[in-house]
Amino acid sequence: MQEILNIFKALSEETRLRILKLLENGELCVCDIVAALDTIQPKVSFHLSTLKEAGLIKDRKQGKWVHYSIHDSDIFRRFLLLSVLERISPETILEDSNRLRVFLKEKNQKSPIVAIDNRAVCCPR
Template sequence: MAPNSTFTPDAIAAGFHALSDPLRIQVLELLRSQELCVCDLCDHLGTTQSKLSFHLKTLKEAGLVRARQEGRWIYYSLNLPQFVALEQYLAEFRRFSPILPIRPPCET
């Protein structure tokens, strides 16, 4: 794996941890097509702002979403370079590890 600050173990773990929750996946799906404010995300997801804030914080800390403030509203969007970094991390396994056929269990 080429040296890259995005590939630190902590950054990779944070990224996959952020992707491990169904509500956070729903947030990411909504942000695929457009930037949204917290109130819009709450409406689409049928959840409270306090619950969503926790999940958005996790996504931000993992670098998967960006936040920008406009007036009193905070708008969220995907941070695509971080998704690329996670994808490249996984691609390294595919590139250097041959995919072997599934072997039947050993008989004892």
């Protein structure tokens, strides 16, 4: 029962749903999410670890950066995530995505390597 409880607990907090919604379009590193949510970094790290613990996201380490993305592990989680993300309209996180866009654009100018998805590559190589 603990496993399913962890999944629902992870999904029962607004910040975490906003993070998931942001990750819908691809992976982001912690600093991207911090910028998008306009909040402080330890808070984001806390929620990311909750989501990861529940098996909803995964991380990929690359140098100093840690990139998080949706982890479509088993069918149940995949289905849950799909239906959840579908039920959160883009307008709900409009401010988040605006801030993210601005942040990524700036990053892009400093290190103009563009990846798929019109997203900047997080970290210069």
